[in-house]
Amino acid sequence: MVSVAEMSEITSPTVVNQTAPMPNPANPKVERGMIEIEQLDFAYGTNKVLHDINLSIPARAVTAFIGPSGCGKTTLLRCLNRMNDLIDSARITQGSIRIEGVDINASSVDVVDLRRRVGMVFQKSNPFPKSIYDNVAYGLRIAGTTKRTLIDEAVEKSLRSAALWDEVKDRLHVSGYGLSGGQQQRLCIARALAVEPEIVLMDEPCSALDPIATAKVEELIRQLKEQYTIVIVTHNMQQAGRCSDHTAFFYLGRLIEFDDTTKIFSNPGQRQTEEYITGRFG
Amino acid sequence: MTATASNSRRVHLVQGILFWIFRLATYFVLACATYIFLDIGIKGSRTVFTSTPPFINVPFLTEPPQTLYVFDYEGKKMALSDRQFRQWKVEHPGTEVEASSIAYSAGGIWPCIVGTALLVIGSMILALGIGISSAIYLSEYSRNGPLIRLVRIAILNLAGVPSIVFGLFGFGLFVIFFGWNVSLIAGWFTLGLMVLPAIITASEESLRAVPQGLREGSLALGASKWQTIRKNVLPYAMPGILTSSILGIARVAGETAPIMFTAAYAMKDELPWQVTRMTDFFFQGVMALPYHIYVVSSKIPQNEYTERVQYGSAFVFLFLVMLIALTSIILRERSRSRLSW
Ligand SMILES: Nc1ncnc2c1ncn2[C@@H]1O[C@H](COP(=O)(O)OP(=O)(O)OP(=O)(O)O)[C@@H](O)[C@H]1O
Ligand SMILES: [Mg+2]
Numbered sequence: 038m039v040s041v042a043e044m045s046e047i048t049s050p051t052v053v054n055q056t057a058p059m060p061n062p063a064n065p066k067v068e069r070g071m072i073e074i075e076q077l078d079f080a081y082g083t084n085k086v087l088h089d090i091n092l093s094i095p096a097r098a099v100t101a102f103i104g105p106s107g108c109g110k111t112t113l114l115r116c117l118n119r120m121n122d123l124i125d126s127a128r129i130t131q132g133s134i135r136i137e138g139v140d141i142n143a144s145s146v147d148v149v150d151l152r153r154r155v156g157m158v159f160q161k162s163n164p165f166p167k168s169i170y171d172n173v174a175y176g177l178r179i180a181g182t183t184k185r186t187l188i189d190e191a192v193e194k195s196l197r198s199a200a201l202w203d204e205v206k207d208r209l210h211v212s213g214y215g216l217s218g219g220q221q222q223r224l225c226i227a228r229a230l231a232v233e234p235e236i237v238l239m240d241e242p243c244s245a246l247d248p249i250a251t252a253k254v255e256e257l258i259r260q261l262k263e264q265y266t267i268v269i270v271t272h273n274m275q276q277a278g279r280c281s282d283h284t285a286f287f288y289l290g291r292l293i294e295f296d297d298t299t300k301i302f303s304n305p306g307q308r309q310t311e312e313y314i315t316g317r318f319g
Numbered sequence: 320m321t322a323t324a325s326n327s328r329r330v331h332l333v334q335g336i337l338f339w340i341f342r343l344a345t346y347f348v349l350a351c352a353t354y355i356f357l358d359i360g361i362k363g364s365r366t367v368f369t370s371t372p373p374f375i376n377v378p379f380l381t382e383p384p385q386t387l388y389v390f391d392y393e394g395k396k397m398a399l400s401d402r403q404f405r406q407w408k409v410e411h412p413g414t415e416v417e418a419s420s421i422a423y424s425a426g427g428i429w430p431c432i433v434g435t436a437l438l439v440i441g442s443m444i445l446a447l448g449i450g451i452s453s454a455i456y457l458s459e460y461s462r463n464g465p466l467i468r469l470v471r472i473a474i475l476n477l478a479g480v481p482s483i484v485f486g487l488f489g490f491g492l493f494v495i496f497f498g499w500n501v502s503l504i505a506g507w508f509t510l511g512l513m514v515l516p517a518i519i520t521a522s523e524e525s526l527r528a529v530p531q532g533l534r535e536g537s538l539a540l541g542a543s544k545w546q547t548i549r550k551n552v553l554p555y556a557m558p559g560i561l562t563s564s565i566l567g568i569a570r571v572a573g574e575t576a577p578i579m580f581t582a583a584y585a586m587k588d589e590l591p592w593q594v595t596r597m598t599d600f601f602f603q604g605v606m607a608l609p610y611h612i613y614v615v616s617s618k619i620p621q622n623e624y625t626e627r628v629q630y631g632s633a634f635v636f637l638f639l640v641m642l643i644a645l646t647s648i649i650l651r652e653r654s655r656s657r658l659s660w
Contacts, residue, residue: 120535125462153541163532165551176540179550225536232540 067138070096070235070266072117077132079112081124086112088290090132094283099262101277101298102270104287105313110270111160113287114238117141117268118155119148136236153180156234160241160270162222164213169196169205172213172224176232191231198261199227200253219250226254230261237261239269243276255280274314278302286310356637363634366627378427379631383588384611385426387624390418398624400425422619423586423611424628428635430590434605435639437503437591438582439572442510446571447564449511450518451553454560457519458526459548478516483576485513490580501604503591506582513577514567521563525556558651565647569640575609583610585618608636 072094079087086109094100102110112121116134119141121127133140141151153176165172173192182188192209196202201223205216213224222245229237239258243251258280261267271277277284277298284301286294286309294301294310305311369376385401392414399407403425404418461467489509499505529552537547575583584604594600612632615625 118539120539123535123538149541149543152539157539159532159535159539161532163530163536165533165536166555175537175550176542179537179540179542179546228536228540 068096069137071137072236072266072268073135073138074113074116075133075135077113077116077134078130079109079116079121080128080130081112082126085130086290087116090292092285092292092295094266094268096266097262097264098282099258099267099269099280100283100285101281102268102285102287103272103274103277103313104293106272108287109290110287111240114157114240114268114270117236117238118152118157120152120157122148153232154234155236155238156229156232158222158225158229158237158239158242160244162218162225162245164216164221164224164228166212166214168210169213169216169224170209173227173231175228180232195227195231198230198257199223200257201227219246222246223250223254226257234265236266236268239267241270241272243271243273251276274302274316286313288313359630359633359637362626362630363637366631367634376427376631380427380432380635381429382427383430383590384423384428384586384606384628386423387421387425388418389421389624390416392416398425421622421624423615424619424624428608428611428628428632430587430606431608431611431632432635432639433591434583435572435608435636437605438506438510438578438607439568439643441503441507442514442571443564443568445507445511446514446518446567447560450515451522451560454519454522454526455548455553458523459544459552474516474519478520481576482513482574485509486577486580488512489577494581499602501580501582501584502602503582503605504601506578506605509577509581510571510574513574514571517570518560518564518567522556522560525559525563526552528559529555561647561651565644568643568647572640572643573609573636575607575613578607579610579613583607585610585614608632608639612636 072092074090074092074094077087077090078085079090090113102114104110115121116129117136121129129142134142136151136155139146165175167175170192173195174188177188177191182191193202193206196205201220204220205224208215213221216224222242226239226242243254246254255276258267258269262282269277269281281298284296284298285292286301286305286307288309294305294307296306300306301310302314305314366379367376368374387398387400388404389396389398391397397407408414457467457470486509489505489512493499493505493508494501497505533551533555534547537551538544542550582604584606587604587606591600591603591605594603612629615628615632619625
């Protein structure tokens, strides 16, 4: 442990450590599902909420975003699949985000294709008012899959991965609204997995779940990282500790620290990080 | 002590009086409505129903209006329709009778029912098509700039324009300027324009009521904006849009002013589909129930023979509007339960 006195010497918050080395943009070492955020500034109108974010999210690993409420975790997450395009006042004022080496905000990028590759589970679960089956099949049908057997297979596979199959297999054709809050959230996860994205963004996926459902989702996240790059926002320190490989701590729109989860939780480099994870503020 | 007591008594008194005023206002409305429905119901059913099977006055519903001839013959008072009168004259050659003729008071109202149905269908298709499209643009695509605010204000104002003004506008633009003459298509556009503001406003509200999370969820799965609207927004807004169009239908079916210069004929012998060319269908005037009621109530001298058609038409008219409303409600409930919203 670093003593508090030593840490207080660091006055301005800076990024201390980056696990993945920044690739040279001219010759990026491209890996499937990797995300590089460079000097990103973001504002809602005149309200600047993200300042100079530099972050490389490694592929096929779980990265947790932690930080006090309002520090910009959701905003950053929504930048990664350009969900903020929907908000009129929202602007990236500086910097870039590259996924697999490609700047996702370039005019040549097809945002529809980007969103298919970068799936998202929202902070507030949002099942569609359709049957469970149709919820999961939605993305496939949108993409033009019409073959019934293919859709059937994908629905079962996704529901199994989301640990929901056994609970709903007998009522696939009843409305998703009839499920409990936790089941609805897992339905949303299944829906996102059905289109087989490369990256899955999860915004507090467990905030409405009981400990049992939470354990199921965490188990799921650990399995998913074999195939997917996962970014998860969480307010639950134990959860970040249990299921993430890397942790990014944000405070007031700045990235304070990014490191291996074990390092962040055992030996954080910044005083603010330590205070936050030990519950002294936030 | 006494001051508070008298104060509370006064509060009670004021409250009591006010409640009675509200109550009386409600009773007044109820009494008026009951009177209108009973009057039309009782007098109208004398025309529409018969005391012998099939108990419905089928000719009234299936025949065109005819002139009624009334005369005395061998001490009997005869009231014959145009056709019957001509036949009667053939059967009684040589007899000269002093017959008084009363326009439209014999026969039925079938062409008026057909005309009103055609006007409603055409104008609602137009209004829903244009209305839903512009509501989609306003709520899903447009950014809320000053221009859009101006458009919204214009739509609101349009909703307050009296129907006679729409009638004159339609007359000036469609009938005269476009040269469509008095025709179905001129009526469609005029009526469609009249209900458009209500339909845009209601459609926009229904679209906005669809939670933003459903749009985001759909977009996040790689759906395009239009796919999202078509698959995950519009279906849920549809029940609300349909509900609001109930009122639109009733208004389109019921207004006389917009069609009297643009689409309605007082009398027309052929039915709308009895045209030689397809295009003539759109450019012909039609009879319409509300206009017919207006004509038989104010354009012909009134006497005891005119009441039959007046009340009969009003009765059928009310019944049809109620039927439309009921259908829309059932439709809406159906789509709602399918959504299990
Ligand atoms: N649509 C928006 N328009 C304007 N400002 C916004 C919008 N969404 C978020 N903000 C602001 O941006 C800042 C960051 O919000 P954000 O939702 O990213 O925080 P968060 O870290 O996800 O918080 P929480 O943990 O509570 O979810 C906040 O100050 C918030 O008020
Ligand atoms: Mg958030």
